Amino acid sequence: MGIITRAYALMDNKKYRCLTLAVLFVIFASFPLFMDNYTLNVLWNAMFYALLALGLNVIVGYCGLCDLGYAAKFAIGAYTTGILIKSFHWNFWLTLPVSVIVSVVTAVIIGAPTLKLRSDYLAIVTLGFAEIVRITARNLSITGSASGLNAIDRPSLFGMRLTQISQWYYVFLVLIVLYVVISNRIRHSRFGRALAYIREDEDAAQAMGVNTTLYKLYAYILGAVMGGITGSFFAVKMTSISPSSFDFTQSANILLAVILGGMGKIPGVIAGAAFFAIFPELFRDVPVIGDMRMLFFGLLLIIVMITRPQGLWPERRRLEDARTPRAS
């Protein structure tokens, strides 16, 4: 435990944080130079989960809302991009703004009426909505019904067609840096503090003049947009998407990554996502344990909730409270 605690402390220490992050970035950026394609793919998968977890973290970690249908958010991005490229032959980069707009619109439709209600109603509404999205994708012909969309054209960047796994590795690494910066800026903004207030005590926040419904809606929209963009990139990296990639297990995995890692804590969330992406790979060929891994996840989840309800690597709240807020 001593080493781990020291590692946490190093990451939490402001003086060393930039240095640590820079070293980490260089280490991760050098991976494609010597790793084989399989390992890179596993790492890419971990980064993909980390992006989803960072998006969901805004909703669950920052604002304390329970979203059980996050798969629907990235399904919406993936299908928007997929349909625009397949049926209308758009350039991938032009589909991104559309994907953002569609994400915002659906988030408002779902969020605006339900966020006024009791918080656990949001859980069930998001779950129901995710099922609606999945079933709709399975039944419509424009979404390719059960077999989904195949052979989605790959995009080009600086005149280079992105086909190699090492190229995608770098694209997603850049996305991760971008998401981390965005998450961090949100966390320390006036908006982020309002979200933390809502998470800790909604009634008190309301009494202090925070428009809780509106802020919860903003957080929900932001999370949906981050999920949508991740979905768009997922669609062109995989070149094929199908409704089965967006089922409840997927939503549950992302949620578990956020919660196990430590709600609201960015390194914790990334670590949680990496754990979820890499752990099944390790036990892939072990027959019994491979099938039972979700069983262990369930048990782990219960134990974590009982013993460490804030996750394995939680935010240091007391420090946060003592710090004088930055001007924004």
Next chain:
Amino acid sequence: MFSTWELILQQLVNGLILGSFYALIALGYSMVYGIIKLLNFAHGDIYMTGAFVCLTVFGALSRAVAGWPGIILSIVAAMFLAGILGYLTQRFAYRPVLGAPRLSLLITAIGVSLVIYNAVMVITNSQPLFFVSGLDNSAGIQVGNITITYIQMILLVVSSVLMIGLTLFIGRTMIGKAMRAIAMDQDTCRLMGINVNKIIGLTFVIGSALAAIAGGMACVYYGNVQFNMGYTMGIKAFTAAVIGGIGSIPGAMLGGILLGLLEAIGTQFLGSSWKDVFAFGLLILILILRPNGLLGRSVVERM
């Protein structure tokens, strides 16, 4: 051969059966939500476990007791085991986090659901199992072109009796009164000498036993059991509980029957591939238009 109206009527009969399944499961959701404000995610999986126990016991008994006595015995066994399972989840997973924020409680429930779901998946090797009851599934009363089978009638009678029994239990007995009191104010109940933990445990046992009966009846009615049958059923039963007004016992029954009927009509007009969309769309609509449900009272969120 069939006129549209006869088709709709036949669908309504089927919807009524489905609705009574929803109602029995919704009761468990509603009771638990009413008493500790927990959305018991694992309830659908307890229904599924009940169905599996019923099927296994019936298979084991088939040489000695077959037909209805065998079915009744295996449903009783399922109730018993599901009741124990419900109690265990409450005792070891939910009780330690009762004081924690709502989000922790909900996530614990997801954990419990994952454990039960995957345990059954591993045990059954992801294969569906078939329930051969030896009963005549098509025998029944014919009214015009509409058939009501004897099995359907028995299922309807059983679920009606159970619902009336539960209403009387909650409304007329001391334990029922204690349950209603805990739903209002736990701390005061403790001061009044009510063993709160024991009553909460009992609520889980009753809810789980009802879900197991629904599971056993689904065995008889559908003839097959699969590890993922509890997931959709669970969400829909929760939908039913919300439609009726969560926390309200008559509301759960009304919501269940209503959802079953509406779904049957929806299937008739939209086709079966859209029937889940119809049910979940209805859930979202109800929450927007009437968040307290049809019979529910407005509840202030726990502070």
